[in-house]
Amino acid sequence: xxxxxxxxxxxxxxxxxxxxxxxxxxxxxxxxxxxxxxxxxxxxxxxxxxxxxxxxxxxxxxxxxxxxxxxxxxxxxxxxxxxxxxxxxxxxxxxxxxxxxxxxxxxxxxxxxxxxxxxxxxxxxxxxxxxxxxxxxxxxxxxxxxxxxxxxxxxxxxxxxxxxxxxxxxxxxxxxxxxxxxxxxxxxxxxxxxxxxxxxxxxxxxxxxxxxxxxxxxxxxxxxxxxxxxxxxxxxxxxxxxxxxxxxxxxxxxxxxxxxxxxxxxxxxxxxxxxxxxxxxxxxxxxxxxxxxxxxxxxxxxxxxxxxxxxxxxxxxxxxxxxxxxxx
Amino acid sequence: xxxxxxxxxxxxxxxxxxxxxxxxxxxxxxxxxxxxxxxxxxxxxxxxxxxxxxxxxxxxxxxxxxxxxxxxxxxxxxxxxxxxxxxxxxxxxxxxxxxxxxxxxxxxxxxxxxxxxxxxxxxxxxxxxxxxxxxxxxxxxxxxxxxxxxxxxxxxxxxxxxxxxxxxxxxxxxxxxxxxxxxxxxxxxxxxxxxxxxxxxxxxxxxxxxxxxxxxxxxxxxxxxxxxxxxxxxxxxxxxxxxxxxxxxxxxxxxxxxxxxxxxxxxxxxxxxxxxxxxxxxxxxxxxxxxxxxxxxxxxxxxxxxxxxxxxxxxxxxxxxxxxxxxx
Numbered sequence: 001x002x003x004x005x006x007x008x009x010x011x012x013x014x015x016x017x018x019x020x021x022x023x024x025x026x027x028x029x030x031x032x033x034x035x036x037x038x039x040x041x042x043x044x045x046x047x048x049x050x051x052x053x054x055x056x057x058x059x060x061x062x063x064x065x066x067x068x069x070x071x072x073x074x075x076x077x078x079x080x081x082x083x084x085x086x087x088x089x090x091x092x093x094x095x096x097x098x099x100x101x102x103x104x105x106x107x108x109x110x111x112x113x114x115x116x117x118x119x120x121x122x123x124x125x126x127x128x129x130x131x132x133x134x135x136x137x138x139x140x141x142x143x144x145x146x147x148x149x150x151x152x153x154x155x156x157x158x159x160x161x162x163x164x165x166x167x168x169x170x171x172x173x174x175x176x177x178x179x180x181x182x183x184x185x186x187x188x189x190x191x192x193x194x195x196x197x198x199x200x201x202x203x204x205x206x207x208x209x210x211x212x213x214x215x216x217x218x219x220x221x222x223x224x225x226x227x228x229x230x231x232x233x234x235x236x237x238x239x240x241x242x243x244x245x246x247x248x249x250x251x252x253x254x255x256x257x258x259x260x261x262x263x264x265x266x267x268x269x270x271x272x273x274x275x276x277x278x279x280x281x282x283x284x285x286x287x288x289x290x291x292x293x294x295x296x297x298x299x300x301x302x303x304x305x306x307x308x309x310x311x312x313x314x315x316x317x318x319x320x321x322x323x324x325x326x327x328x
Numbered sequence: 329x330x331x332x333x334x335x336x337x338x339x340x341x342x343x344x345x346x347x348x349x350x351x352x353x354x355x356x357x358x359x360x361x362x363x364x365x366x367x368x369x370x371x372x373x374x375x376x377x378x379x380x381x382x383x384x385x386x387x388x389x390x391x392x393x394x395x396x397x398x399x400x401x402x403x404x405x406x407x408x409x410x411x412x413x414x415x416x417x418x419x420x421x422x423x424x425x426x427x428x429x430x431x432x433x434x435x436x437x438x439x440x441x442x443x444x445x446x447x448x449x450x451x452x453x454x455x456x457x458x459x460x461x462x463x464x465x466x467x468x469x470x471x472x473x474x475x476x477x478x479x480x481x482x483x484x485x486x487x488x489x490x491x492x493x494x495x496x497x498x499x500x501x502x503x504x505x506x507x508x509x510x511x512x513x514x515x516x517x518x519x520x521x522x523x524x525x526x527x528x529x530x531x532x533x534x535x536x537x538x539x540x541x542x543x544x545x546x547x548x549x550x551x552x553x554x555x556x557x558x559x560x561x562x563x564x565x566x567x568x569x570x571x572x573x574x575x576x577x578x579x580x581x582x583x584x585x586x587x588x589x590x591x592x593x594x595x596x597x598x599x600x601x602x603x604x605x606x607x608x609x610x611x612x613x614x615x616x617x618x619x620x621x622x623x624x625x626x627x628x629x630x631x632x633x634x635x636x637x638x639x640x641x642x643x644x645x646x647x648x649x650x651x652x653x654x655x656x
Contacts, residue, residue, distance in 0.1 A: 048640050048643055051641070052640065266635070270635055274631045276634075277627070277630060277631055280641055280642065280645045281614065281645045282610055284645050285613050286614070288649060303605055304598070306601045307594070307598055307601050309379075309383050312376050313601065314376045317605065317609045320609060321609070321613050324613075
């Protein structure tokens with residue numbers, strides 16, 4: 001089949017773009033991520049090409065309450081991985097809740113020690129305004145960073161909303177940070193976190209109370225059955241000085257080996273790709289119906305009919321689906 | 329067209345159920361809400377019938393941080409509305425985050441003063457595990473409560489996650505609770521809340537610092553342009569003793585009249601029904617494709633192919649959509 005000049009140049013452009021991303025070209029990587037974040041149609045074609053080159057990285061999620069030192073730990077951990085050679089990608093999820101708005105710029109500034117390292121790629125993503133949640137976009141960003149040659153991808157999230165938890169589930173390994181002196185933190189986290197944390201880190205361990213937090217955590221872990229048979233280690237760190245960072249890296253490596261041996265990693269990857277596949281399906285089919293199932297009217301004209309109670313939304317949606325031509 | 333006995337009895341059953349809901353039968357209402365919460369297919373048919381009877385209530389959202397006294401205020405406000413006759417529905421969204429798990433039972437216990445009042449219907453909804461978020465389900469619960477004759481529906485949410493904010497957007501009027509002594513609360517809320525709050529309530533106003541919170545709030549409101557031209561009033565209450573509850577009710581009434589006059593209410597209803605229509609469309613079409621677009625394989629077989637990198641998810645989804653018969 002003949003292709004128009006524009007189509008060919010589009011395809012060639014895509015291939016060229018893919019090649020550049022895979023070669024680690026920072027501008028090409030940045031453009032690819034923005035394309036995904038903005039939901040541009042070309043992102044889909046690009047991801048098809050990049051997917052074949054992706055899949056090699058160890059994805060590590062780092063979560064915890066605000067102020068426990070996640071950014072500093074991520075920065076030091078990235079530097080530690082870099083010492084041995086691997087390329088590192090960092091995805092920092094900004095806690096821009098609909099109530100507070102705006103990103104915590106301080107965190108980005110603190111990671112500046114990595115800014116000149118060409119083996120590290122740092123990207124912030126805001127939790128706000130992602131249609132269908134942040135996790136799908138973050139998932140695709142991991143694919144891009146993997147294709148770009150990252151051996152380790154660190155995802156930093158604030159452990160609060162569903163969005164952040166979904167992002168944490170993208171990781172092969174999840175690390176939870178605590179600090180002494182936050183009172184009943186261990187009590188507050190309770191069962192939910194015991195499930196998602198593979199490694200616990202007590203940061204700012206030079207502060208009084210670190211031992212007590214460790215004891216409480218140990219006690220709680222000893223009575224909580226671990227779903228995969230893994231007992232999460234507890235590592236104490238002072239991220240600002242780098243104390244304990246190596247031990248964190250070792251604990252992560254230990255879990256990686258355990259996960260690969262026991263099939264935990266494989267199971268988690270099934271869960272995360274299942275979620276991605278379904279969200280992708282949901283989004284694409286929706287776009288199709290909205291483009292093709294509305295007939296002569298705009299979506300706002302339909303909404304108007306509903307608000308004025310001339311039509312009920314439930315029958316209306318059935319009509320739209322039929323009009324889009326889905327076989328029943 | 330002839331109908332089978334089962335279909336007729338199904339339809340008759342539905343009509344009977346609808347009649348009972350509209351008559352305020354508490355068991356029928358409870359069953360209807362559970363049906364929606366569980367996503368049972370019959371819920372769709374029921375909502376089509378109930379929609380025609382719904383739409384009459386004033387929907388008031390009550391939000392604020394944990395511990396500011398939302399439940400107590402809602403309880404007292406409900407009692408105040410009841411004094412004048414209206415039927416009141418209360419939807420309490422439980423802050424069962426994926427991290428903490430479980431509902432705050434204390435809140436439900438505190439509302440027990442309303443438990444014997446047949447003119448009040450209280451329902452808790454957990455934020456956890458709702459496919460596509462809590463807001464769509466809460467939206468349908470409002471429809472049920474309206475059909476059941478509620479003139480006022482109070483929705484209590486904790487102002488944290490996206491889920492709760494989406495629920496707050498179901499309201500015609502949103503009330504935000506603050507308390508003195510929470511330090512920089514006014515600073516923390518910032519711009520985001522100025523947009524969603526129509527009425528501010530400083531609860532526990534008998535505590536020191538209430539005047540300062542009021543001043544800070546006034547100052548902030550005076551420099552923040554209000555999108556609809558409404559300057560949110562600030563009301564001081566001591567919900568436990570009932571002090572100020574009448575003033576809250578008056579402020580709500582004032583906003584209602586303003587909103588109706590200025591078209592604010594109409595605009596908000598457009599926004600909320602638009603969201604509901606789109607989420608309904610997204611969900612229904614998705615169900616259809618998952619039932620019909622998978623061909624011979626299960627979804628897990630596809631996921632396996634993706635995890636093993638034999639297929640990329642982006643092309644796979646396109647195939648599924650085509651197989652489901654959506655015209656391209």
